[in-house]
Amino acid sequence: MSRTARTASAALTVALALGVSACGGSGGDDVAADAKQTLTVWAMGAEGEKLAEVAEVYEKANPNITVKVTPVGWDVAHQKLVSAAAAGTMPDVAQMGGSYMGEFAELGVLEPVDTKTFDKGDFFPAGWSQGEVDGTAYGVPWYVDTRVLYYRTDLAKKAGVDKAPADWQEMRSLAAAYQEKAGTKWGLSIQPSGLDTVQNFYPFLYSAGGAILDDKGEAVIDSPEAVTALKEYGAYFEKGLSDKSVQPGYDVVKDFGNGRVPMFFGGPWHVTLLDEGQPQIKGKWAVAPVPAGTSSVSMAGGSSLVVSKDSEHKAAATAFIEYLTDTEGQADWYERTKDLPANTAAWDSGKLADDANLQVFKQQMDTAKSSPSTARLTEITDKVDQAIAKVTQGKASAEDALKTAQSEIEGLVKQ
Structure with missing residues (x-):
């Protein structure tokens, strides 16, 4: 939750x-x-x-x-x-x-x-x-709590892969292999838009070395690192590896269990949800650290x-x-x-x-x-949510979407 x-x-x-x-x-x-x-x-x-x-x-x-x-x-x-x-x-x-x-x-x-x-x-x-x-x-x-990568090991073997993806290239390749060789509907479940989309984006942003605010509390969401992260995030939707129209309240656990979704970023509570709610895949999934951009860093x-x-x-x-x-x-x-x-x-x-x-x-x-401890954090992350949605829906480039977010967040942190 x-x-x-x-x-x-x-x-x-x-x-x-x-x-x-x-x-x-x-x-x-x-x-x-x-x-x-x-x-x-x-x-x-x-x-x-x-x-x-x-x-x-x-x-x-x-x-x-x-x-x-x-x-x-x-x-x-x-x-x-x-x-x-x-x-x-x-x-x-x-x-x-x-x-x-x-x-x-x-x-x-x-x-x-x-x-x-x-x-x-x-x-x-x-x-x-x-x-x-x-x-x-x-x-x-x-x-x-933090987010790690959940992935179906049985379907990965069917796709010809026998280990967890260690970096972005391996994760995107595995997502494509799941679809092409294991017959899954999607390759990776990540949120395309809506409230708190930023939580799915953090593993990409942080692993690229980016941030929303720097240590001085100044906006840096349009940095080259953040742009790189959003381009990678958006590529999953551009290439049809992730669903562009996930509905509020979507239950990824169910689709992970039935094989429509073979990978997602999840928290520790998902271990219990899978053990109790999807017993048919016991021994057929595993968790792994967030695949690295320049490093492997997730949200806390x-x-x-x-x-x-x-x-x-x-x-x-x-x-x-x-x-x-x-x-x-x-x-x-x-x-x-x-x-x-x-x-x-x-x-x-x-x-x-x-x-x-x-x-x-x-x-x-x-x-x-x-996340940065600031009184206006929710308003700030809402601007990032909007930028992500523009990219996942093909309405703006990562550069343009984050340039807009940067301007809006600068206004918030200066107030």
């Missing part, structure tokens, strides 16, 4: 900023970590349901602490956080994706991470950077845990987050949810260490790149 939400409009953001300034801090002293108290925690989607189970375990070991977990649907999470920030009623702890971080850090409602408690060296670099804004860490990585996703600046329970909140993100807590969370641990030490034993498919995700996370 997409973990990206719509950001507030400029007018709402200004109003919210004024509201937060008016609210100010809580004015009370921080309660000691072991004092009797109640922590309020918001977590999204399935994580919100599972976290309540973990909270019960934590309460037994810490009888003075009551953890009140509120599950929040991803479809309403952003607006609830916006409203809470404006009213000065943020929970003590909240789950926050990278697409939110820049916005809420800019509004001044997040407490910087206690870097004496949390060591960035314990986490995947891309996981940690998702919680950073302008060099300050506001979120502790809770779980991570996941969520962090943040503490409200107004919280009167910062010490207890920090202790609870430490419990969730240390090696033992991360391994337990994986068993409950199959969310990939952000703490790298959790990968050293158990199923995470023994499962070859999961180790591919770890390998990919070692080089993965996170």
Whole structure:
């Protein structure tokens, strides 16, 4: 599922900023970590349901602490956080994706991470950077995800190929061979247009050495590297290797199972979906790192845990987050949810260490790149979505589409 939400409009953001300034801090002293108290925690989607189970375990070991977990649907999470920030009623702890971080850090409602408690060296670099804004860490990585290549090994052998594609040339050749020799409908499933198309484009963009914004926050989407990536992405549609008209809600897992689609970029949750939903192809598929352009780099996703600046329970909140993100807590969370641990030490034993498919995700996370933490990220990536659609539908060249996106994004980052 997409973990990206719509950001507030400029007018709402200004109003919210004024509201937060008016609210100010809580004015009370921080309660000691072991004092009797109640922590309020918001977590999204399935994580919100599972976290309540973990909270019960934590309460037994810490009888003075009551953890009140509120599950929040991803479809309403952003607006609830916006409203809470404006009213000065943020929970003590909240789950926050990278697409939110820049916005809420800019509004001044997040407490910087206690870097004496949390060591960035314990986490995947891309996981940690998702919680950073302008060099300050506001979120502790809770779980991570990335995209790798899923491919049908049985159909690849039928097409005369016995190994995963290592680079762009091999991937495009395999896509054509799947169609010509194995009789598949398509060669590779990638999104042609619509909301968050950029997530399918990131493995191409990053592997080419491109980016949307550079380290200074300036737009660079029309760089030669980005143009090269979009040309390669568009070639799949131009040559009929990918479908130009994928409908919203399309289920690639089904078509992967029936052989219409032999390759796609997917996240760790697809392992479970395939094992449980497509048992007929067990042993007939595998995962591999993103085929390289100049290198193999995929997108980094996941969520962090943040503490409200107004919280009167910062010490207890920090202790609870430490419990969730240390090696033992991360391994337990994986068993409950199959969310990939952000703490790298959790990968050293158990199923995470023994499962070859999961180790591919770890390998990919070692080089993965996170999206820039900026308050207007969603508006910015929407411009990239539009550029991709122009190319996949044959309405513009990669150069022209990205030149337009560059101009539009420059306007957004300067506002």
